Amino acid sequence: MAKKGDVYAVISQDADCFLFGAPLLVKNLTISRKRKKTGTQTYALLNPEIVSLSENLKELELEQDQLIVLAMLVGTDFNVGGIKGIGPKKALTLFKKYGNNFDALFKEAKWDDYFDYPWKKVFDLLKNMKTTDHYKLEWRDPDSEEMLKILVEKHDFSEERVKNVIEKLKNSEDKKQKGLGDFF
Numbered sequence: 001m002a003k004k005g006d007v008y009a010v011i012s013q014d015a016d017c018f019l020f021g022a023p024l025l026v027k028n029l030t031i032s033r034k035r036k037k038t039g040t041q042t043y044a045l046l047n048p049e050i051v052s053l054s055e056n057l058k059e060l061e062l063e064q065d066q067l068i069v070l071a072m073l074v075g076t077d078f079n080v081g082g083i084k085g086i087g088p089k090k091a092l093t094l095f096k097k098y099g100n101n102f103d104a105l106f107k108e109a110k111w112d113d114y115f116d117y118p119w120k121k122v123f124d125l126l127k128n129m130k131t132t133d134h135y136k137l138e139w140r141d142p143d144s145e146e147m148l149k150i151l152v153e154k155h156d157f158s159e160e161r162v163k164n165v166i167e168k169l170k171n172s173e174d175k176k177q178k179g180l181g182d183f184f
Contacts (some may be wrong), residue, residue: 002162006137008051018053019068019126025051031165066095069102072119073109079122090151102165142169 001007001099002022009024010017017025028035037044057067073091076083086094098105106119115122139140144166151157 001135004133014052014077018056018073019076020129021064023053025053025085027051060092062095063100065100065102065123065127069105069122069124070095072122072126076122076126079115081114083111083114113160143165144170 001012002024003020009026010022011026011029015025027049029048030046033046034043035046036042057064060067061068072079072092073082073086073094093107094109100106100121100135102123111119126155138140141168147166148159148162151162152159
């Protein structure tokens with residue numbers, strides 16, 4: 001949807017959305033503006049961040065296909081962990097050496113030593129992810145019961161917190177959808 005221009009950006013913490021062509025990624029977008037630090041009882045203050053695919057490709061001097069390959073080298077959700085010993089810097093060095101000769105690049109990186117499926121299969125999956133154009137965007141009032149079912153029953157959110165937020169939404173004087181700029 002973002003690639004087609006039907007939405008402004010993808011809101012996520014996962015940069016893998018760039019592999020599928022999302023032009024913009026909005027990270028750290030939370031109402032509370034904080035996230036609990038792993039393994040502690042403390043919170044980190046978060047500021048929303050907009051990351052641009054085109055700006056990063058330009059900065060890294062990469063093409064979209066090369067970004068997909070770079071991600072495969074360092075690891076994606078589809079080949080967790082990537083190739084041992086290859087991080088972003090080493091991957092960029094491989095691009096300087098091999099350019100778009102991905103067969104040679106993956107041979108030097110020893111893909112076959114780490115995965116029992118060909119690199120082309122992962123590349124094809126990422127590059128040609130199946131999507132649909134058959135959708136309709138429409139905005140309506142939130143379904144409180146469905147929100148409770150999804151957040152509390154399926155994902156173990158606190159029922160009291162969810163109900164409090166739903167009540168705030170219902171009682172809000174300004175029921176218009178906020179723009180992205182309202183969060184900054």
